[in-house]
Amino acid sequence: MKEIIFQPLKEENISAIVALANHELGTHYLCEETLKNYLQLDNTYCIQVVLNKETVGFSMVRVLPKKDFIMQYAVTHKNIFEDLLKNSNTILYRAHTVVSKEFQKRGIANLLVKFTQEKYESLADTALSVAWVKNKQCSMENVLVKYGFYLHTEIKKYWKEDSLQKKYYCAACKKIPCICNAKVFVKRLG
């Protein structure tokens, strides 16, 4: 993989990222408008993987005060996250990691997690990932554990309310609501 490059998302590549997300995560899960907004924020980093000039993956990480993280991502599971984050102030939230089907199993997610953790860990005291359990498999688990995360808990039907509200079609369930479970991984930093 000579030509592999990790670079901040460029506006002209937003549609490629949305297409990847639609295919791998689910239709309407991530939209162009959200990504355009993220490009304006200085606490949100979308790193795209370009291989031989083609966008083949991305990772999105956000640095959020605990209160904002809970408000934006954890209202339906507030108690779990408030307890988990009781000694935390700033969260490095790994919002998404996706690699396109034909380039999976070549170590790209490993490289993406390594790159983004090394680059942004110093900005927070706790890193967090809510990883998808797709058809009983959590494909991010080994990668996250390799880079220092531990499994805190598994939450059943984590995206049920969210998928009803935002009307997205999870790539595993293919209908609303999504009934997939999520594994919550944590890494204490500093």
Ligand SMILES: CC(C)(COP(=O)(O)OP(=O)(O)OC[C@H]1O[C@@H](n2cnc3c(N)ncnc32)[C@H](O)[C@@H]1OP(=O)(O)O)[C@@H](O)C(=O)NCCC(=O)NCCS
């Ligand atoms: C999850 C996902 C990002 C992983 O990406 P990936 O680039 O295939 O992952 P990697 O290749 O770095 O590593 C994944 C596994 O492949 C293995 N692997 C790495 N290089 C390999 C190679 N050359 N040959 C075979 N296997 C390899 C890794 O050791 C790891 O092993 P595991 O199956 O024991 O976990 C990708 O499958 C994906 O986008 N899936 C759909 C969306 C999704 O589930 N995203 C995560 C949401 S939380």
Ligand SMILES: [Zn+2]
């Ligand atoms: Zn689902």
